[in-house]
Amino acid sequence: xxxxxxxxxxGVFICSAIGLILTACGETTDCSLTGRPSLRFNFGDxxxxxxxxxTLTVVALNTVVGDSVILNKQVKATYATLPLSYVNSExxxxxxxxxxxxxxxxxxxxxxxxxxxxxxxxxxxYKIESIKHTKNAIxxxxxxxxxxxxxxxxxxxxxx
Amino acid sequence: MKKRIFAFFINIAAxxxxxxxxxxxxxxxxxxxxxxxxxxxxxxxxxVDLYGVGSSVLGSKFQSSEVSVDVNLKNRFFPVxxxxxxxxxxxxxxxxxxxxxxxxxxxxxxxxxxxxxxxSHLYLGARYGFSTLSYDVKGAAIKDDIYSGEVPFEYMGxxxxxxxxxxxxxxxxxVYKNFLMGWSMRYKVRLSVKENIHSTxxxxxxxxxxxxxxxxxxxxxxxxxxxx
Numbered sequence: 001x002x003x004x005x006x007x008x009x010x011g012v013f014i015c016s017a018i019g020l021i022l023t024a025c026g027e028t029t030d031c032s033l034t035g036r037p038s039l040r041f042n043f044g045d046x047x048x049x050x051x052x053x054x055t056l057t058v059v060a061l062n063t064v065v066g067d068s069v070i071l072n073k074q075v076k077a078t079y080a081t082l083p084l085s086y087v088n089s090e091x092x093x094x095x096x097x098x099x100x101x102x103x104x105x106x107x108x109x110x111x112x113x114x115x116x117x118x119x120x121x122x123x124x125x126y127k128i129e130s131i132k133h134t135k136n137a138i139x140x141x142x143x144x145x146x147x148x149x150x151x152x153x154x155x156x157x158x159x160x
Numbered sequence: 161m162k163k164r165i166f167a168f169f170i171n172i173a174a175x176x177x178x179x180x181x182x183x184x185x186x187x188x189x190x191x192x193x194x195x196x197x198x199x200x201x202x203x204x205x206x207x208v209d210l211y212g213v214g215s216s217v218l219g220s221k222f223q224s225s226e227v228s229v230d231v232n233l234k235n236r237f238f239p240v241x242x243x244x245x246x247x248x249x250x251x252x253x254x255x256x257x258x259x260x261x262x263x264x265x266x267x268x269x270x271x272x273x274x275x276x277x278x279x280s281h282l283y284l285g286a287r288y289g290f291s292t293l294s295y296d297v298k299g300a301a302i303k304d305d306i307y308s309g310e311v312p313f314e315y316m317g318x319x320x321x322x323x324x325x326x327x328x329x330x331x332x333x334x335v336y337k338n339f340l341m342g343w344s345m346r347y348k349v350r351l352s353v354k355e356n357i358h359s360t361x362x363x364x365x366x367x368x369x370x371x372x373x374x375x376x377x378x379x380x381x382x383x384x385x386x387x388x
Binding site for chain 2: 062122
């Protein structure tokens with residue numbers, strides 16, 4: 001019975017110690033999935049009869065301040081991460097290569113607001129449904145991953 | 161955080177005080193029958209967990225009530241069924257979350273002191289837990305500071321289910337005749353939780369906060385049914 005008493009005390013002690021440690025550790029929450037997800041364009045190799053422009057400026061239309069420059073005269077850009085609208089189901093970007101050459105891209109998307117946890121809150125995810133574009137410099141586009149989240153994986157590849 | 165640590169200390173202190181009668185009783189009975197041969201069936205025990213109720217009073221976001229039934233086989237194996245009901249109603253960072261649902265666990269304890277003819281013992285055990293639940297989550301509208309506009313966020317009656325496993329270490333001591341009390345510490349590992357399109361469940365009754373692992377404690381009052 002003495003052993004049992006020792007075990008009782010030991011049990012309570014271990015309970016207390018582990019409980020305290022884990023209570024303290026339990027405060028840490030991984031909120032790495034929060035933040036505003038961006039649509040990632042990767043720029044693929046040139047096709048046979050066209051070439052990839054040297055500089056790229058991307059303008060988002062219909063923002064709070066009218067039209068906003070998201071990417072400004074980026075030289076030899078290999079990718080661009082661009083924000084999509086929370087409210088509208090279509091976001092429009094203008095890709096400017098020079099004063100006289102530009103392309104417009106219409107991205108149609110489904111907006112999916114998602115509750116993560118009490119600590120991390122709510123984030124907006126997207127699902128790309130379709131893409132339209134002009135063909136001034138762009139040859140074609142391909143949807144690589146339709147899901148847009150905070151993982152920054154490639155969503156759309158643009159071919160020139 | 162400070163509130164939770166303070167609540168934890170108060171909780172431990174209260175349970176230590178509650179343990180004293182057990183220690184006093186335990187000294188009166190000391191039976192050593194090393195080579196006892198036990199029959200297959202040695203009784204049925206019904207327990208009520210007080211920790212889930214008590215922890216919410218002391219500041220926890222979650223509350224649970226739980227009843228367990230276990231059977232003593234050969235004084236070594238204790239198959240056990242635990243039925244409970246958990247709930248939460250919390251509001252933080254402009255988000256309110258409400259859920260209440262039943263859960264159950266099934267498993268077995270192994271008596272580490274099986275050679276002794278004594279209801280008091282230490283045990284190791286394992287559980288499989290399952291819960292089917294629904295929850296309401298509501299938050300402030302999500303503002304779009306780039307394109308303008310906002311999206312309301314309110315999803316009621318989201319349904320999901322969760323499965324998990326538990327490793328259990330516990331102690332059980334006779335208090336008076338057929339009455340016992342027991343502690344158990346549980347390391348819980350989430351197996352799967354169904355996510356919804358617009359939400360990830362935050363609280364899982366019986367498991368706790370929706371994380372890959374959790375730690376749990378039970379403090380039970382147990383009664384051995386008076387028939388064999």
